[in-house]
Amino acid sequence: MAExxxxxxxxxxxxxxxxxxxxxxxxxNLRQLGVxxxxxxxxxxxxxxxxxxxxxxxxxxxxxxxxYPDCIExxxxxxxxxxxxxxxxxxxxxxxxxxxxxxxxxxAGMGLPNMKKYxxxxxxxxxxxxxxxITMRVNCQEVL
Numbered sequence: 001m002a003e004x005x006x007x008x009x010x011x012x013x014x015x016x017x018x019x020x021x022x023x024x025x026x027x028x029n030l031r032q033l034g035v036x037x038x039x040x041x042x043x044x045x046x047x048x049x050x051x052x053x054x055x056x057x058x059x060x061x062x063x064x065x066x067x068y069p070d071c072i073e074x075x076x077x078x079x080x081x082x083x084x085x086x087x088x089x090x091x092x093x094x095x096x097x098x099x100x101x102x103x104x105x106x107x108a109g110m111g112l113p114n115m116k117k118y119x120x121x122x123x124x125x126x127x128x129x130x131x132x133x134i135t136m137r138v139n140c141q142e143v144l
Contacts, residue, residue, distance in 0.1 A: 005033075005067040011051050011078075013060025016104065022063050023047035033067065039140040042118040043072050046136050049111040050076040056101050057081070058132065071120070074136045082128035090116065 007029055009022035027044045047063065054061040058080025066073040083089050089096075090112050097107025116122045119136040126132040 003069070007065040007067075009063040009065075011054045011060045011063055011076075013055050013058060013078075013080075016055060016106075019051050019055045020048050022051055026065050029065075030067070030072070035067075035072070036140060039072065039138055042138050043074065045118045046115045046138070047074055049114045050074065050134060050136075052106060053111045054078050054080070056097055056106055061131075071140055072138045074119075074134075074138075076134045076136075077131065078133075079131040082130055083124065083126040083132055084128055086124050086126060 007026060009025070011022060012018050023044050026047055027040055030040045030043065043065075047065070051063065054063075054076060058078035061076060061078030061080070064073075064075040064077075066075070088094055091109070092113045093109040095102075095107045095109035097109075101107040112124075115134070115136060118138075120139045122134065122136045124132065124134050
């Protein structure tokens, strides 16, 4: 991977109304770069799911979106409680969201499965009590 273009976003863990703003901005940026609409759709879905997870479970975090000639990489990092059992968390429908979060329409247990579904690769590194870093890649045609 040669030259890259990087977008950095802070995800506010205290504000559900701002959750998703980074994915909307990434969508606009990728559109301006002429990225294929299907790639933009996949990146936007994965990014949104990650943002929501950081708000619900980790009190926020940071998102880096790196645009390479052959792929788009999304790195989500938080300093939340970590994921105790990644295999369990990857199961559709599994959620540790509170009843309050569920009453807002979130916490259905589809975040991580959707992130994996809409990306070509996904790696999760998590330490309980320290935080989680998720790295996802969506392959694409030449962008830069």
